[in-house]
Amino acid sequence: MTDQASNQMWGGRFAAGPDAIMEAINASIGFDKRMAAQDIAGSRAHAAMLAATGVISDNDAEAIREGLLTVLSEIETGTFQFSTALEDIHMNVEARLKEVIGEPAGRLHTGRSRNDQVATDFKLWVRDQLDAAEGGLLALIRALLTQAEAGADWVMPGFTHLQVAQPVTWGHHMMAYVEMFGRDLSRVRDARKRMNESPLGAAALAGTSFPIDRDMTAAALGFDRPAANSLDAVSDRDFALEFLSTASISAVHLSRFAEELVIWSSAQFRFVTLSDRFSTGSSIMPQKKIPDAAELIRAKVGRIFGANTALMVVMKGLPLAYSKDMQEDKEQVFDAADNWMLALAAMEGMVKDMSANRAELAVAAASGFSTATDLADWLVRVLGLPFRDAHHVTGSLVALAESRGCDLPELTLADMQGVHSAITQDVFSVLGVENSVNSRLSYGGTAPAQVRAQVARWTAILDA
16 A cells, blocks of 8 residues: 555545654643643652652752753743654653753653653642632632622512522522532532642652652642552542532532523513623624623533543543553643633622612512412411411412402402401511511521621631
């Protein structure tokens, strides 16, 4: 078979034939160069440890340290020339280091392998992303607390099945998302604590015969301890899976909130007004203000979910220890991290800028027989009816009001007594939406006093 025929079999994308294909499938520098800072930090810690334990000389360690700083500067300033032929960020850095300092560069890889090197770099990168996510979540929670405090006593409809259920307050609704994102925050912190063990020094899979000090490198890189099993250290990607799982759950919360903002900002609801910073117009319909940021947050969730599933599938069938399959662990994590951070920042911006339309919320809160449960509770509490009987009486009164084209507070006492003779004028004290929300004083309830208490609790938690 001719070279030309062979190339046609491989496809027009690869003019050089199978060698080009192998280089393309094997190389990861196109994406793992994002770990350059982490790779150099790990190498600096490793070189310092090698000198401290007498494995390499102080002079060589100093040359390596200075050389790595030069390489890092070149990468940060954009003058570094990345090579696909060198496969990955580790070999690219090492090759350039040799050009900068010569022979001492060859001593850097003593007592380690690319297996523990890449695991260390990736852990450091994911840890940085968890720290960034913590910052994003804290900012979003604070923005929600500001909204909750401002609207602690603004009535709005609470929904089940997207139908009016009972009146709640704007502050209470905002605090529901504080709880959700608060759980995300706890997962981020928990994941960071669990993953903070150093793989460096595990070498290829079995450790090394050199007298290295893994505690020293772990401490230098901010890890709590070295990983306790070398096989596990190089093959573990739980930290990446947990990052993606945590991101996915947080993305669910972001998407649910984004969906509500899309609904609330529509002309049919008019519950909120989003700022121009996070909205766009229509190319043909001049009246439209489109909540693009919310819609894009809702869509980006799919990419985060996809990344989570993809890495689970990559890892599910791998025997110990390292397999080349694990090179496929990074692109989806990088993409998910980018989209999670962007979604958190966009949601914080929308929450800070949005205005709740208090009058529209109040009108909607009073619609749909939203105080029917308050009426049933009154019948139980004041008249002593069994709840099932009270439910039946209330249903009859709702049907009556519906037939009259009015809401429950607009029925007369005579109308109500026609359904149950023991009802008194006192029933009207529970039928207003303000009275309804003020009565929900149970812990975690929608009463303004409870909302303000929860705002204070969360503010104290964040300040601490």
